[in-house]
Amino acid sequence: MITKEYKERLQxxxxxxxxxxxxxSIWFISSYLISIINILIIWGMRKNFGLDLNIINIILxxxxxxxxxxxxxxxxxxxxxxxxxxxxxxIYVITITxxxxxxxxxxxxxxxxTYEIYKISAxxxxxxxxxxxxxxxxxxxxxxxKLRAKKAKTIKSTTIGxxxxxx
Numbered sequence: 001m002i003t004k005e006y007k008e009r010l011q012x013x014x015x016x017x018x019x020x021x022x023x024x025s026i027w028f029i030s031s032y033l034i035s036i037i038n039i040l041i042i043w044g045m046r047k048n049f050g051l052d053l054n055i056i057n058i059i060l061x062x063x064x065x066x067x068x069x070x071x072x073x074x075x076x077x078x079x080x081x082x083x084x085x086x087x088x089x090x091i092y093v094i095t096i097t098x099x100x101x102x103x104x105x106x107x108x109x110x111x112x113x114t115y116e117i118y119k120i121s122a123x124x125x126x127x128x129x130x131x132x133x134x135x136x137x138x139x140x141x142x143x144x145x146k147l148r149a150k151k152a153k154t155i156k157s158t159t160i161g162x163x164x165x166x167x
Contacts, residue, residue, distance in 0.1 A: 017134065024137045028130070031069065035062040053102055053115065056122045060099040063122075063129045067092045070129070073136035088132050095125050 035058050043049050067088055074085045098113075098121055105112045157166045 020134050020137050024133060027069070027137070028133065031066045032062055035059065051119060053106055053118060056118045057099060057102050057106070059122045059126060060095055060102070060118075063125050064092060064095045064099065066129050066133065067095065070132045070136050074132075084132065084135055087128075091125060091128050091132065094121070095129075098122075098125075 038058055039055055042055060070088055071085070071092070074088060098118060101112055102118055157164050159165070
């Protein structure tokens with residue numbers, strides 16, 4: 001059963017997504033920029049803009065690197081989110097396993113899994129990685145909001161024009 005506190009926390013997370021995205025945009029861009037450039041170079045050289053196992057490998061390994069930084073944020077967080085941390089580890093293990101199997105598949109030129117399994121998995125794992133990144137950064141955004149609110153409580157007066165107003 002979903003408790004009132006859980007609903008409020010979930011609601012707070014969704015309402016803070018714009019602020020969290022603002023805080024995390026540089027992190028997302030820096031994590032995925034090199035991969036995007038590599039994919040664009042490969043597409044430009046091939047003159048083929050489709051996905052293949054090599055491109056999916058780039059996405060998988062980038063997700064693994066991104067999840068490594070998510071682990072750090074989750075670990076350093078004041079809130080020990082054990083469920084989220086465990087989920088991140090499971091996603092990380094699946095990502096690394098798929099990446100490793102796909103490398104073996106490419107090099108041995110055999111079909112271990114179908115291409116669609118890699119494609120769907122890479123997309124789902126990418127989405128989950130981004131969600132975990134937002135959750136891990138949300139703690140930071142929430143903490144900064146609480147600090148601003150605490151500071152605002154200490155303000156005793158404000159000045160409007162030349163008039164000082166006591167609060």
